[in-house]
Structure formats: C-alpha cells, structure tokens
Amino acid sequence: MSAEPRRTVLVGVTGSIAAYKACELVRLLVQDGRRVVPVLTPGAERFVTRETFEALARNEAPRDIYPHLTSAHLLVVAPASANTLAKLAHGLADNVLTEAALAFAGPVLVAPAMNVRMWEHPATRANLETLLAHGVRVIGPEAGELAEGETGLGRMAEPQAIATLCRELLGQAPGSLAGKRVLVTAGGTREPLDGVRFVGNRSSGRMGVALAEEAHRRGAEVTLVASNISVALPSGVEVVEAPTAADVGRETLARADVDVILMAAAVADYRPAEPRDGKRTKDSEMWSVTFEPTDDVLAELGRRRRNGQILVGFAADEGERGVDRAREKLAAKNGTFFVFNDVSRSDIGFDADQNEVTLVSRDGERTISKRDKREVAVAILDEVASLLGGG
Ligand SMILES: Cc1cc2nc3c(=O)[nH]c(=O)nc-3n(C[C@H](O)[C@H](O)[C@H](O)COP(=O)(O)O)c2cc1C
Incomplete structure (x- = not known):
C-alpha cells in the first residue's frame, strides 16, 4: 500500500x-x-x-x-x-x-x-x-x-x-530543505601563540563545505562559518570567516536561530592562555606555553536549542570507544545526532577526500560506509530532511 x-x-x-x-x-x-x-x-x-x-x-x-x-x-x-x-x-x-x-x-x-x-x-x-x-x-x-x-x-x-x-x-526532492535555514561550521581553528605562530589542526573544511553545498542544492538558505578552509568555498552560500575558536563561538551563537545547525568544524579544545603580541624572536631559552580550555560552543547551542531545531555534532575520535563517547556527548550536549569519524585512520576523515562515519542518535547507530565526502553529506542531509519531515 x-x-x-x-x-x-x-x-x-x-x-x-x-x-x-x-x-x-x-x-x-x-x-x-x-x-x-x-x-x-x-x-x-x-x-x-x-x-x-x-x-x-x-x-x-x-x-x-x-x-x-x-x-x-x-x-x-x-x-x-x-x-x-x-x-x-x-x-x-x-x-x-x-x-x-x-x-x-x-x-x-x-x-x-x-x-x-x-x-x-x-x-x-x-x-x-x-x-x-x-x-x-x-x-x-x-x-x-x-x-x-x-x-x-x-x-x-x-x-x-x-x-x-x-x-x-x-x-528525495531536490527542494527537500526549501525554506529552511541551515548553519554549517567548517574547517579547523587556529589559536595564536604569538603574532605569527598558531596551534591548529589538519581539518581542510571539505566535509563542512560538502554539507553546505548539499544543503544549498536542496533549497536551504545556508550560512557557512568558515575556519581556515583550504578547499574552494561554495557559491550561493553566505560565508562568515571565523579563524579562532572564540570567533566560531561568537559568530555561531549570533546566528543560531535557524532550523538546522551542522557543527562540522574542528574547533580547538584548548588555546594558549597568554598569546604574545608580535613575534617571539629565537633565543636559547625554552618556551613554555600554558593552554586553557576554550568555550564549548556545541554545549551552549544545546542549552539554547529550541523545539524542532536539528543540532548535529561531529565527533572526531579514535578507535572503537569513539562511538561510546559520541553517545555520551549526544546526551551531555543535547544534540539531535552525532556524526562520529575515526581520525586514527589515514584513509578517511581529516584532510582526506573520503569519509566513513557513524550516525549516533538516541534511537541507535547507522554507519555510512566509506565514500566521497560529498556522498557522506548527502546521507547526513537525507537524515536531517527526514527528521524535518521533508525527506
Ligand atoms: C567480455 C567483455 C567484458 C567487458 N566488461 C567491461 C566492464 O565490466 N566494464 C567496462 O567499463 N568495460 C567493459 N568492456 C569494454 C566495453 O564493452 C567497451 O569499452 C565498450 O566500448 C563500452 O561501450 P558502452 O559504454 O557504450 O556500452 C568489456 C568488453 C568485453 C569484450
């Protein structure tokens, strides 16, 4: 029937x-x-x-x-x-x-x-x-x-x-996200050590860009909060530069009144507590840096989440325990679902063309087998569209 x-x-x-x-x-x-x-x-x-x-x-x-x-x-x-x-x-x-x-x-x-x-x-x-x-x-x-x-x-x-x-x-209609506002974070933050140096990570932004492109293709109004993205930026999407974790927090929270938030950026968990002004010149002394934790933007978004808003977290973790930790984070941060990827593998994840992810929700887990990141974005947005009732 x-x-x-x-x-x-x-x-x-x-x-x-x-x-x-x-x-x-x-x-x-x-x-x-x-x-x-x-x-x-x-x-x-x-x-x-x-x-x-x-x-x-x-x-x-x-x-x-x-x-x-x-x-x-x-x-x-x-x-x-x-x-x-x-x-x-x-x-x-x-x-x-x-x-x-x-x-x-x-x-x-x-x-x-x-x-x-x-x-x-x-x-x-x-x-x-x-x-x-x-x-x-x-x-x-x-x-x-x-x-x-x-x-x-x-x-x-x-x-x-x-x-x-x-x-x-x-x-899956091409307009399955028509009329929806989608916010995507992508890339990896860089936390200054001094005027010229930073502590960063290997995220290229490819996964988040693929999500922004796919959401746009489906008719959504898309904003991309971009942290040092090394791939071509998508067209038809509003791009807001956010080089550091503090920038991501500020720009994301200011735009959080949307239907869907996809937090694909690799945001620093720690940053140098006292970055120096100007360049530290080389000498024979040791340079000790103290790191302080950054604000947890996802947890704050979870606290502010309104009824019906889809909040998707990304968990870059290592090995089999990663899915368990993604499940714990889902509960702690009030997300709709988490996308776990195993960064201990060099063939997927950070700075790779392909990804294999597990979608972790309160109802269970679903693995999206290894494929091009654009195809992973399609699978993630299929899930989002079906949760919004437009799939
Ligand atoms: C026995 C046999 C098996 C073939 N199997 C394949 C195949 O699996 N994949 C493929 O790309 N070409 C295969 N080819 C070559 C294609 O048939 C050939 O490139 C042909 O020009 C394809 O035309 P089409 O793409 O217009 O159908 C095979 C050829 C033969 C004789």
Missing part, C-alpha cells in the same frame, strides 16, 4: 560483463511499482538482449528517447562502463543513452562496473570527480571477484542496494 505516485525510471545499461545484473535491477524497480524505460547502448547489446529488458520492464526500449525525458524522475546507469562514464563526464551524446543523459534534467545515479585497473586509472578518477561535481550520484563499485579471475575494486554494486538508493532518490 503506497500513496506514492508511479514514478518513471530510465535504466541505462552499458557494455559491461555486469549487464546481466541490470535485469535483476529492472525486476526490483518494477516490483516497487516503477515505470521502467530500458535504454541499452550498442555495447550493452553485445551482452544482453533488448527483448529481455523489454519483457522485464513490460515496456519497450524506445528508439526515440525524447518523449520519455520530461516524464522521467530518475536516470540510473547500471552497469556504467568506463567508456560511458567518460562520455557522461564530458557531455558526449553519440548513442541513445548518452543523448538521454545529456538532455535529462533530473537526478542521475551511476553504478560503475569495470576492471580494477580501469577503475584506478587517473582518467577514470578524473571523470568520476567531474560527475560528482555535476551532482551525479555514484554507488559502488565494490571489491570482489572480477571477470578474468581477477579480484579488486570494480564489481557493480548489488541490484538490491541500487534499488534501495533509487527508492531514496525518488523520495
């Missing part, structure tokens, strides 16, 4: 050994009540037949795609070959699928499948970056056994997982 309108999904299939798995995806989408329009590349037809898809979709694979473009709600390309990824990244339109992708204005999901060396090739990496920057969603690939007896990253995500993400994307 569902009141949801019947939604149309264009399913693009390309010339990969994983093309047979797209049959199962189409079956699952049809089972979900979707209207599926299969779109096969000539490459795909070397592996699977158009008739199989037409039978599963109970719909013809159209020769003229244009009438379907305006009525479709989602384009999913599964499997997406290295070749088609490259074409999508560069806007080529030389077959029915790439033409459709270029002319389609709705959300696009790709599920790459290829040999591990193709996947790791700098050309594919760059194409993927371009696609992510264009707002394309990517699922997988996964590690496992590949064609020709190889193992590695390159297997297409399972049809069940793709179908689940399709469900999310079809429910």
Whole structure:
C-alpha cells in the first residue's frame, strides 16, 4: 500500500560483463511499482538482449528517447562502463543513452562496473570527480571477484542496494530543505601563540563545505562559518570567516536561530592562555606555553536549542570507544545526532577526500560506509530532511 505516485525510471545499461545484473535491477524497480524505460547502448547489446529488458520492464526500449525525458524522475546507469562514464563526464551524446543523459534534467545515479585497473586509472578518477561535481550520484563499485579471475575494486554494486538508493532518490526532492535555514561550521581553528605562530589542526573544511553545498542544492538558505578552509568555498552560500575558536563561538551563537545547525568544524579544545603580541624572536631559552580550555560552543547551542531545531555534532575520535563517547556527548550536549569519524585512520576523515562515519542518535547507530565526502553529506542531509519531515 503506497500513496506514492508511479514514478518513471530510465535504466541505462552499458557494455559491461555486469549487464546481466541490470535485469535483476529492472525486476526490483518494477516490483516497487516503477515505470521502467530500458535504454541499452550498442555495447550493452553485445551482452544482453533488448527483448529481455523489454519483457522485464513490460515496456519497450524506445528508439526515440525524447518523449520519455520530461516524464522521467530518475536516470540510473547500471552497469556504467568506463567508456560511458567518460562520455557522461564530458557531455558526449553519440548513442541513445548518452543523448538521454545529456538532455535529462533530473537526478542521475551511476553504478560503475569495470576492471580494477580501469577503475584506478587517473582518467577514470578524473571523470568520476567531474560527475560528482555535476551532482551525479555514484554507488559502488565494490571489491570482489572480477571477470578474468581477477579480484579488486570494480564489481557493480548489488541490484538490491541500487534499488534501495533509487527508492531514496525518488523520495528525495531536490527542494527537500526549501525554506529552511541551515548553519554549517567548517574547517579547523587556529589559536595564536604569538603574532605569527598558531596551534591548529589538519581539518581542510571539505566535509563542512560538502554539507553546505548539499544543503544549498536542496533549497536551504545556508550560512557557512568558515575556519581556515583550504578547499574552494561554495557559491550561493553566505560565508562568515571565523579563524579562532572564540570567533566560531561568537559568530555561531549570533546566528543560531535557524532550523538546522551542522557543527562540522574542528574547533580547538584548548588555546594558549597568554598569546604574545608580535613575534617571539629565537633565543636559547625554552618556551613554555600554558593552554586553557576554550568555550564549548556545541554545549551552549544545546542549552539554547529550541523545539524542532536539528543540532548535529561531529565527533572526531579514535578507535572503537569513539562511538561510546559520541553517545555520551549526544546526551551531555543535547544534540539531535552525532556524526562520529575515526581520525586514527589515514584513509578517511581529516584532510582526506573520503569519509566513513557513524550516525549516533538516541534511537541507535547507522554507519555510512566509506565514500566521497560529498556522498557522506548527502546521507547526513537525507537524515536531517527526514527528521524535518521533508525527506
Ligand atoms: C567480455 C567483455 C567484458 C567487458 N566488461 C567491461 C566492464 O565490466 N566494464 C567496462 O567499463 N568495460 C567493459 N568492456 C569494454 C566495453 O564493452 C567497451 O569499452 C565498450 O566500448 C563500452 O561501450 P558502452 O559504454 O557504450 O556500452 C568489456 C568488453 C568485453 C569484450
């Protein structure tokens, strides 16, 4: 029983050994009540037949795609070959699928499948970056056994997982945060030791910037409190510079009357108690510095939190005890949920492109597996949107 309108999904299939798995995806989408329009590349037809898809979709694979473009709600390309990824990244339109992708204005999901060396090739990496920057969603690939007896990253995500993400994307309107005001803190604070030196941390601001961009994409009015961000600042977002912990506290508390606060910045817990004026010149003496604790901005926001406001804390911690500590912080600071990431790992978190996080709420925990920070931002804002009732 569902009141949801019947939604149309264009399913693009390309010339990969994983093309047979797209049959199962189409079956699952049809089972979900979707209207599926299969779109096969000539490459795909070397592996699977158009008739199989037409039978599963109970719909013809159209020769003229244009009438379907305006009525479709989602384009999913599964499997997406290295070749088609490259074409999508560069806007080529030389077959029915790439033409459709270029002319389609709705959300696009790709599920790459290829040999591990193709996947790791700098050309594919760059194409993927371009696609992510264009707002394309990517699922997988996964590690496992590949064609020709190889193992590695390159297997297409399972049809069940793709179908689940399709469900999310079809429910998630681009304007799911329209009319909402969102405040994001990002970056790492720097606490002065003297006129030229500081104590800082390795946060690049990438995670917070991704959150600000995604909230803006969903129609929110976004303010970004930025602490020494080393990545490009997002457009369409108000940016307020806040280099130190005291600046973050002042600027955030002054703007806290919003619907959602995402505290992604790495704010110093301690700062030099007596920073010197001017530069300390070098001599042979020891230099002892006493640190004092900074104000806990998140706890103050928690105290001031009004009914219905979503307050999300970020906990950069180490190892397995980190989730327990995030749970304790959630209770102590009156947050809605905490995003825990393990900073003892060098492949995720601080100054890395990817992150793996665990969302810790009063109802339990949910791990968002390792992925690009933009994809983590999508998952976090899906959670926020569903808490606000707009997901
Ligand atoms: C047996 C076989 C398996 C292939 N599997 C893949 C694959 O998994 N991923 C991929 O990117 N290319 C794969 N290719 C290469 C593509 O089929 C080729 O690049 C083709 O031009 C893709 O066209 P399309 O993207 O328009 O469908 C395979 C080729 C052969 C012969």
